[in-house]
Amino acid sequence: MxxxxxxxxxxxxxxxxxxxxxxxxxxxxxxxxxxxxxxxxxxxxxxxxxxxxxxxxxxxxxxxxxxxxEPHLLLEAITFVVDLHDDDSLLELFAVRRMLESQATGLAAGNATAEQATVLQDEVASVDPETVSLDDLVAHDIRFHREIVRLTGNGYLASLIESLSSQTVRARVWRGLTEQNATARTLSEHQAIADAIAQHDSALAMSLATAHVAGIERWLRQAAEA
Incomplete structure (x- = not known):
């Protein structure tokens, strides 16, 4: 040594x-x-x-x-590494995010109080799909997922997901600009996840979160191939 x-x-x-x-x-x-x-x-x-x-x-x-x-300090090195990724590795980042966020959403469903679940549902209800701008939709998306991760009560998991999510914002903007009905689809999926958490259905919440992130992965892969 x-x-x-x-x-x-x-x-x-x-x-x-x-x-x-x-x-x-x-x-x-x-x-x-x-x-x-x-x-x-x-x-x-x-x-x-x-x-x-x-x-x-x-x-x-x-x-x-x-x-x-604290976790956010100790995991800054991971954020630095993620910042250096290129577009070819973006799909790999989404794959990791999908695995972590599905587990986080399941934990949130088990932990959330009625009041916390209502806050999450109110966040979705506050967005009007007919008038929301792309910037506001992305901001809502970040708040929604951040609140779910916060409900896990796991600081290390929250810091890991935050470092990954911050680097996938550009892909979310691309999808919002190019995919038809992206706004309505995003809000519908968020509503389903929020409802599953309110019902403390961890298995359903995990499945919905997996499908939600996988949808962006699928779009990104198709866009890359095109």
């Missing part, structure tokens, strides 16, 4: 064991290096690496701290 990797593993072990917790300040570099039996150079490189992936926060003139370790 490279010395930098060893340093990373030892700092990680301190966090995993609870010796260092979210918001805690690390001992000074010299003290920590001596304590872990590592060189200051390898310790410095390890801290830089852990800062990049948002595990540590280096505050110049103050010290180095453990971040909040």
């Amino acid at each position: 490279a010395v930098t990797d060893e340093a990373i593993e030892k700092i990680k072990a301190m966090i995993v064991s609870g010796e260092l917790g979210p918001g805690d300040r690390l001992p000074p570099e010299k003290e920590l290096a001596e304590r872990l039996g590592l060189s200051r150079n390898s310790m410095r490189e390890a801290v830089k690496a852990l800062e990049v992936i948002r595990v540590l926060d280096v505050r110049r003139g103050d010290g180095t701290y453990v971040t909040s370790l």
